[in-house]
């Protein structure tokens with residue numbers, strides 16, 4: 001039911017910034033206080049308690065920079081780079097190219113596997129696609145045994161950080177696979193590998 | 197100021213066009229008729245007449261031609277709020293004497309732009325108006341020579357009151373920060389909702405009535421009319437569509453009167469959220485008015501409050517709300533023009 005979505009529960013748009021989420025949470029909590037006039041005669045006390053619990057649940061997810069993108073993907077909402085006010089984010093995701101955003105939205109609520117590879121790939125694009133799926137860098141480090149330092153270098157387009165290009169290519173391949181992308185295409189299109 | 201370049205989007209995605217453009221368009225496209233606002237509350241004594249009379253005053257001061265109509269037949273006192281002595285000709289005379297032109301029965305106080313058709317009478321109660329009498333009043337209201345008509349409706353939810361509310365272009369609900377007033381405000385809206393949905397199949401109507409009156413929570417779910425509508429969309433899409441159409445036609449506005457605590461000023465916004473969430477219906481918050489002991493002073497001095505205390509903070513609130521009313525009316529008329537052309 002659409003009214004059960006967290007955004008509807010907090011009475012905000014899916015594009016709401018994190019500050020707007022916070023304000024909405026405070027307002028909705030106020031609305032469902034036991035002495036609130038606005039709910040008087042519409043709901044019984046036990047119903048108001050349920051509504052209040054829903055508000056808490058929604059806020060717990062939507063205020064969490066990791067959980068919210070995951071929730072968005074699962075429910076087919078717009079991804080975070082489109083939010084009203086990126087500046088509100090404590091950790092601001094890097095700007096992402098149009099293409100990759102489109103891909104993410106295109107896949108909607110389904111789990112993101114076999115993601116189309118954009119014509120141009122760079123660290124920011126990869127990071128965004130990774131975050132959209134709620135995959136942490138440490139998850140990749142754990143699965144691939146690649147150190148965090150090198151994973152961060154991939155996302156920072158920092159080719160010079162690797163002892164040799166062959167290492168970078170090998171790590172990049174594994175990185176790409178662990179976020180559901182065709183590794184050969186990523187290798188071919190990763191800008192920093194071809195620019196110098 | 198270059199007004200013509202300005203157009204902005206209003207609720208429901210309607211485009212608002214500035215007044216100047218509107219006047220050019222309306223004069224050619226549709227016949228001039230008054231724009232009608234109905235003021236209701238469900239509960240008596242919250243300040244309907246106070247709000248109606250002073251909004252009328254504020255509109256008149258902005259150069260609009262306004263006629264107030266006291267439809268609180270049975271306990272009409274709008275003339276008192278305006279400081280006009282009890283008029284000799286009233287609505288009940290008009291009905292009984294078979295008058296066809298209401299314009300002759302408008303009485304005026306100190307403000308030349310603000311007229312009144314009084315309802316003061318012992319012989320008539322609005323609930324007892326016969327169907328044809330109600331229609332006659334409605335027909336004649338549309339012929340009144342004014343920019344705005346403000347209907348002061350009585351308390352309660354009798355069919356005639358509901359029908360006048362539904363007849364108006366815009367409905368204005370007045371509440372005060374008190375549980376009983378809120379309860380009656382919601383009850384009033386439920387009543388106009390059921391009245392407006394009277395053509396639905398009996399089975400659906402019965403369901404709606406249950407939702408609106410019982411709202412017991414089943415399986416840990418808080419029931420609401422909006423939730424019921426969502427279920428309907430799956431079960432009977434056609435009925436759901438019909439109800440949505442009815443809901444989208446409502447033009448509801450809200451004023452919170454007699455605000456005392458600072459937190460009361462937020463009540464309007466909270467109610468608006470609940471209208472959306474519970475009824476799936478938007479209600480526009482026109483504003484709030486403070487509780488002010490000078491209201492009583494003005495009454496004793498036989499003066500309209502707005503005229504007697506033009507420097508009060510309520511006067512500022514009233515002016516702002518009157519401007520809003522003009523804007524809303526204008527945008528609505530533009531839409532009408534668009535529909536008719």
Ligand SMILES: Nc1ncnc2c1ncn2[C@@H]1O[C@H](COP(=O)(O)OP(=O)(O)O)[C@@H](O)[C@H]1O
Pocket residue numbers: 237239240241242243244245246247273453454455485486487488489491492495
């Ligand atoms: N904002 C206000 N501050 C102080 N008194 C008010 C205010 N609004 C209304 N009143 C008083 O409350 C009483 C009821 O108001 P009235 O307009 O007659 O209500 P209604 O028309 O809804 O029955 C009147 O005595 C009026 O003067």
Ligand SMILES: [Mg+2]
Pocket residue numbers: 244245246268273274348
């Ligand atoms: Mg009254």
